[in-house]
Amino acid sequence: MTNYSNSDRMRRASSAVMTSLTALCTFLAVGALLVILFYIAWQGIGSLSLQFLTDSPRPVGEGGGIGNAILGSLVLLLISSVFGLPIGICVGVYLSEVGRGRLAGVVRFIVDTLTGIPSIVTGVFVYAILVLPMRHFSAFAGGVALALIMVPIVARTTEEMLKLVPHSLREGALALGAPQWRMTLGVIIPAAAPGIATGAMLAIARVSGETAPLLFTAFGSRFFPTSLNEPIASLTVQIYNYAISPYDEWHAQAWAATLVLMTLVLGINIIVRFLTRRRF
Amino acid sequence: MSAVTESTSWRRVLSPTGNTGDAVFRSLMFLVALFMVGIVVAMVLTLAADSMLSIRLFGFSFLKSQQWNPIQGDFGALPFIYGTVASSLIALVISVPFSLGIAIFLVEQAPHYIARPVGFLVELLAAIPSVVYGLWGIFVLAPVLRQYVQPALANWLGWIPLFRGSITGIGLLTGGIILAIMITPIISAVVRDVLTAVPGTQREAALALGATKWEMIRVVLVNGAPGIAGAVILGLGRALGETMAVTMVIGNRPEISLALFDPSYTIASAIANEFTEATGDLHLSALVELGLILFLVTFVVNGIARVLVWNVTRKSGGVGRAA
Numbered sequence: 001m002t003n004y005s006n007s008d009r010m011r012r013a014s015s016a017v018m019t020s021l022t023a024l025c026t027f028l029a030v031g032a033l034l035v036i037l038f039y040i041a042w043q044g045i046g047s048l049s050l051q052f053l054t055d056s057p058r059p060v061g062e063g064g065g066i067g068n069a070i071l072g073s074l075v076l077l078l079i080s081s082v083f084g085l086p087i088g089i090c091v092g093v094y095l096s097e098v099g100r101g102r103l104a105g106v107v108r109f110i111v112d113t114l115t116g117i118p119s120i121v122t123g124v125f126v127y128a129i130l131v132l133p134m135r136h137f138s139a140f141a142g143g144v145a146l147a148l149i150m151v152p153i154v155a156r157t158t159e160e161m162l163k164l165v166p167h168s169l170r171e172g173a174l175a176l177g178a179p180q181w182r183m184t185l186g187v188i189i190p191a192a193a194p195g196i197a198t199g200a201m202l203a204i205a206r207v208s209g210e211t212a213p214l215l216f217t218a219f220g221s222r223f224f225p226t227s228l229n230e231p232i233a234s235l236t237v238q239i240y241n242y243a244i245s246p247y248d249e250w251h252a253q254a255w256a257a258t259l260v261l262m263t264l265v266l267g268i269n270i271i272v273r274f275l276t277r278r279r280f
Numbered sequence: 281m282s283a284v285t286e287s288t289s290w291r292r293v294l295s296p297t298g299n300t301g302d303a304v305f306r307s308l309m310f311l312v313a314l315f316m317v318g319i320v321v322a323m324v325l326t327l328a329a330d331s332m333l334s335i336r337l338f339g340f341s342f343l344k345s346q347q348w349n350p351i352q353g354d355f356g357a358l359p360f361i362y363g364t365v366a367s368s369l370i371a372l373v374i375s376v377p378f379s380l381g382i383a384i385f386l387v388e389q390a391p392h393y394i395a396r397p398v399g400f401l402v403e404l405l406a407a408i409p410s411v412v413y414g415l416w417g418i419f420v421l422a423p424v425l426r427q428y429v430q431p432a433l434a435n436w437l438g439w440i441p442l443f444r445g446s447i448t449g450i451g452l453l454t455g456g457i458i459l460a461i462m463i464t465p466i467i468s469a470v471v472r473d474v475l476t477a478v479p480g481t482q483r484e485a486a487l488a489l490g491a492t493k494w495e496m497i498r499v500v501l502v503n504g505a506p507g508i509a510g511a512v513i514l515g516l517g518r519a520l521g522e523t524m525a526v527t528m529v530i531g532n533r534p535e536i537s538l539a540l541f542d543p544s545y546t547i548a549s550a551i552a553n554e555f556t557e558a559t560g561d562l563h564l565s566a567l568v569e570l571g572l573i574l575f576l577v578t579f580v581v582n583g584i585a586r587v588l589v590w591n592v593t594r595k596s597g598g599v600g601r602a603a
Contacts, residue, residue, distance in 0.1 A: 015494035019389055025381030026390075029468075030401050032461060036408065036416055043419075090312035098309045107313045110320050116582035117323070117575060118521025120548045124555070124571045125323045128330055151316060179297060181305030209409025212523040212548070216555050236411050236524075243415045243528060251419070258412050269407045273400055 037262070044259030047252045053260070057222050057238070060247045066257045068224045072139070072233040075225055076218060077208055079143025084150030084207075085200055091151065092158025092196075097184050114152040122148050123213030131217055139225060139232035142218025146210060150203045157199025161192040198272045205268035209261065211236035235261045324575070331569035333561055342569065348534040348550075350559050355566035357573060359534040363452065363544035364574070367526060368519035370456025370540070375464045376512055380501075382464070383471035388497050399472070406465035414528030417458045422449030422529060425457075430541055445539030448531075453540040455530035459522055463515040470514055470589060474507030475500060510588025517581040521574065523548035547574045 051065060058064030095108055126145040131137055165188050173183040189196070211234075214220075219231040220241065235257055242254035334342065334355065345356025382402055386395045426449030437443040445451060478500050486496040501508065531543020532553060547570045558564040 011492050011495065015492035018494040018497075019385075022381040022385035022389060025378045026385045026398060026402070029378065029382050029405065029464060030398060033401055033405050033408075036412075039416065039420060040412070087312055087316065090309055091316055094309040094313040098306050099313070103310075107317060110317045112586060113579060113582070114316070114320055116517055116521075116578055118523065118548055118578055120521070120523045120551050121323075121327070121571050121575050124551065124568060125326055127555070128326045128568075129322070148319065155316075179299040179302045181299075181301045184305070205407065209407075209411070211409070211411045212552055215552055219556070236409060239415060240411050240524060240528070243411070243418060254415055258415055261409060262412065265407055265409060266404065269404060 037266075040255065040258050040262055043252070043255035045256075047256035048259065052253070052256060056224055057233075060249055064253070066235065066238055066253065066260065068221065069233040069235045069238040069257065070260065072218070072221070072225055073208060073235040075139055075228075075232060076142050076146055076214070076234055077204060079140065079228070080146035080150055080207055081200075081204060082147075083144060084147035084203070085154055087147070088151040088154025088200075088203070089158050089196060091155035092162060093184060093189070095155065095159040096162035097180070097188065111152045111155050114148070115156070118212075119145075119149055119210055120212040120215075123215060123217055126213065127216045134229075136229070137217060137219035137231040139218055139228045139230065142214050142232060142234070143228075145213035145217045146207045149210060149213065150207050153203040153206060154199055157202070158192075158196050161195030161199060162188060164195065165191045194275070198276055201268050201272050205265050205272075208268075209236060209265055211240055327568060327572040327575060331565050331572050333565035334569040337562065338566075342566075343573075346536060350554075350563045353560070353562050355562070357547070357570055359536050360545055360547040360550050360570060361573070362536045363455075363530065364520055364546040364548070366452055366544065367455045367459055367530065367546055368516055370453065371459030371463055371519045372512065372516055374457060374460035375467060375515060378460075379464045379467035379471060379511075379515070380508070382468040383475055384497055384501075386468075387472055387475040388493075388500065402465050402468055404465075405461065406469070410462070410522060410524040411528075413458055413462055413525035417454060417525060417529040418450075421457065422454055425449045425454055434541070441538050442540050445537065445541030446543075447541055448543075450529055450531045450543060451541045452530060452537075452544040455526045455544065455546070456540075458525045458529055459519045462522060462525060463519050466518055467511045467515040470511035471504070471508055474504040474511060474589070477507070478503045506588050506591060510585045510590075513581055513585035514589065517578050517585055520581065521548060521578050523552050527552050547571070 051063070053065060053070065054067040055063070055065030056068040057066070091107070091111060095104060095111070099107060123145050126141050126148065130141040130144060134141070169187055169191055170183060173187045174180075178186065214234055214237050218234060218237070220237045221231045221233045223233075225232045239254050239257045239261065242250040242257065245251070338345070338355065342355065342357050343361070344358055345354070346358045347354045347356045348359060349355070386399050386402075390398065426447060430447045430449065430453070433443045434447065482499055482503055483496055486499040491499065526546050527549040530546060530549060532545050532549055533543040534545045534550070535542075537544070551567050551571055551574075554563070555567055558567060
């Protein structure tokens with residue numbers, strides 16, 4: 001500490017203060033996450049039971065469960081994946097392998113736009129083109145709305161993963177005389193397959209938490225799903241309905257349902273992170 | 281290999297090599313891409329068409345009117361526009377300092393073995409579904425605000441018109457705080473990419489000239505300023521469209537009030553609450569027009585954000601983060 005001027009000490013001091021502040025911000029953010037997660041676990045664990053997980057909703061005071069909502073969410077995820085994953089992957093392949101120049105720029109711009117559209121607006125659109133003509137809410141409409149949210153996510157990650165495949169693989173395939181479709185389907189996509197799969201899983205995790213687009217497409221139901229042409233319950237909409245109800249019993253069920261939902265969403269995210277860890 | 285390679289003109293056009301399989305493959309991919317473009321165009325057209333009833337009746341006064349009266353058929357978007365903008369601004373004011381702090385800590389200060397898991401935990405905040413935030417907001421945040429924070433704010437800062445209103449824990453401030461928590465991981469993730477893209481030579485130059493750690497960080501921030509601006513605008517775009525969490529804690533009252541503790545109403549919440557119970561075609565059309573306004577606003581905001589962020593991260597060869 002010899003011969004340091006006052007201004008030097010000021011600069012050091014302010015540097016120390018600011019760097020501790022940034023550490024504090026991070027600590028608070030991680031703390032917020034842990035508080036939320038532990039609170040969900042603490043509140044939700046009390047109402048969890050096998051009966052809760054398999055029963056359908058009952059009037060207040062009679063118990064009931066979220067079995068139909070879990071099944072409904074799985075059905076909606078299935079429908080949206082059937083539509084969303086192939087289309088998203090094809091768009092990603094187009095953007096990475098096939099697209100040239102202006103047209104590809106337009107497509108990429110459109111996909112980016114689709115990423116930023118609020119999910120409630122997507123729900124309004126699907127309501128107008130599916131629910132109104134069909135004259136009823138349906139699981140199918142809900143699945144389509146979720147697929148529309150899924151496509152840009154899957155397209156983006158597919159494109160990025162395909163671009164990461166080294167050019168030497170492409171050149172090798174072409175040098176051996178493979179046409180482009182053979183190269184893409186037989187060499188590039190299998191090489192990028194783990195990345196594309198993780199992108200798909202992340203999209204599924206994201207979509208499983210969506211509520212707004214389901215509010216007026218799949219709508220919700222108190223019964224187990226019997227057909228794709230009927231309204232269907234989902235975990236997220238059920239949580240919403242229970243949360244804004246005035247009954248404590250339903251609030252407790254909302255927490256337990258949230259615990260189930262969070263297990264699914266966090267589980268997928270953690271598995272994906274585990275699979276994509278670098279091994280250096 | 282196709283046996284006959286005569287250059288049929290359509291094959292040549294679709295595929296440079298003239299290979300039939302290629303032509304089929306390329307046109308199939310192109311058609312799927314075209315289909316998605318068509319979907320987005322259809323989205324805009326449908327929103328416009330279904331709001332025509334309301335647009336023709338109200339015209340531009342829709343944007344200035346504060347009336348939202350389904351019974352008398354008088355609709356105006358101003359309370360919702362105010363609520364949307366105000367809640368998003370509150371969210372930005374709260375979130376941006378925290379997000380910057382987190383990003384700076386993770387990129388400049390934390391050693392690798394801390395930065396990676398902590399970064400993952402911050403990104404997990406983005407994975408929590410909106411309705412879960414709403415649930416937590418109703419049962420945890422609102423009571424805390426009602427019992428401790430809002431009375432304290434009203435006591436100390438009540439002379440500012442902002443810190444007044446009904447102390448129920450449900451209102452514009454609660455909505456803004458929940459939004460702030462939701463957009464923090466997005467902003468910090470993009471700012472992390474932006475800061476990583478700043479060349480190391482800038483840092484070394486600052487340190488070589490005798491800068492303290494914080495002074496070096498300031499140099500890096502100035503370098504990445506456009507990208508940081510883009511990240512903030514991206515967060516804004518996300519906050520504007522957020523529906524469920526806001527609906528559950530903002531009070532859903534279509535009135536403009538400067539007091540932060542008072543309830544408010546956002547465009548997305550209005551659509552979510554009233555769509556399935558809309559009384560009549562005009563009501564529905566007014567709600568769709570709200571949706572159209574929201575779509576256009578988020579479109580412009582996200583476009584600006586993307587231009588700012590792309591320019592910064594693409595230059596260094598980094599891959600842009602999915603919004």
